[in-house]
Amino acid sequence: MAADTKHRILESTSELFRRHGYAGTGLKQIVAAADAPFGSIYHHFPGGKQQLCEEVILSAGRMYFDLVHAIFAAAPDPVSGTRNAFLGAAAVLEATDYVDACPIETVALEVASSDDLLRRACAEVFEEWIVGAGAIFREAGVPEAEARVLAISLINALEGAFVLARTLRSPEPLEAAAATMTNAVTAALPGA
Amino acid sequence: MAADTKHRILESTSELFRRHGYAGTGLKQIVAAADAPFGSIYHHFPGGKQQLCEEVILSAGRMYFDLVHAIFAAAPDPVSGTRNAFLGAAAVLEATDYVDACPIETVALEVASSDDLLRRACAEVFEEWIVGAGAIFREAGVPEAEARVLAISLINALEGAFVLARTLRSPEPLEAAAATMTNAVTAALPGA
């Protein structure tokens, strides 16, 4: 099944990029992990490693967007949603030996100053997240401009906490982010 | 001058790691940029790329610590210091075409799950920053536990904003972090 092979390659690549980054992951490792022949990469991704990476960024970015969106949708209010998002991320990180954090963060930093096509793909993903999170806060009554600042700060805190948590191998940064950001969201809501 | 050559190698490596990361930077690029013969690397760093990277992480980490410490020392109060740190970082980032952000962030993510020696070096640096920032807040009257949470959140925000700012090529994430974190610091100070 060609479509199945392509899917397995995307999955393996996403997984390997999380652990070793873009430059640190070889195409040979990817096909080995996906249990696919080497030629499959260039059959499904004629643009080579760059195209494969672009598709991984966009699909992983959307999956993560849906995940966070579901957490906020399941929560009774944005303050609870914020807390659940950070504490849920802390639990996943601990359970996966500090591997399973943001799927595109390492790649985003690697390509920011060296590959403009991939940088733009990451930018598209982050902008989608900002707009999505901003909409949640706006619907809760936060004014437009403030909602965007809050949304960006939420993602700032999440991405930054991932760097510290993975490096320190501790949930403490995500817990600190949960505390600080629930305060910020609380202060921004109309009732405050 | 052997000592001079070692210094040039450390400088070039730090610069190249910022742009291309650990895996994306070759030792040949490093000696070319440092205008040094290839053998110099293994003369000054018998442990090879890993040892070179470790020294870069520790020295760059301490330089960045001193920089941020100086910004807070020059500010009249921690709230101004927080604002100056984020807006100053935004200015530097714009002036350097979005290259000159945190010197160890990309490497920290690359090695977090693949090289425990280097992960520990990054962890040592981050922990120093947390303790240093915590001391500033504690001296301003914030209780011990809250000061540490605030310090971690400050670094969370800075690191996260660097990821978004470099990817989006915009100072907006650092400006949003400045707004949110000055609020958080203000709320934590005794006068609030």
Add this chain to the structure above:
DNA sequence: GTCTATAGAAGGATAGAC
């Protein structure tokens, strides 16, 4: 003791066998 030349492995990419 400084540096060059090269080894040996792994990288991305491709040509062509089947």
Add this chain to the structure above:
DNA sequence: GTCTATCCTTCTATAGAC
């Protein structure tokens, strides 16, 4: 059209010339 075998470059690391 699927996959294997190979190409050429680049990587880290080392051996040995001077």
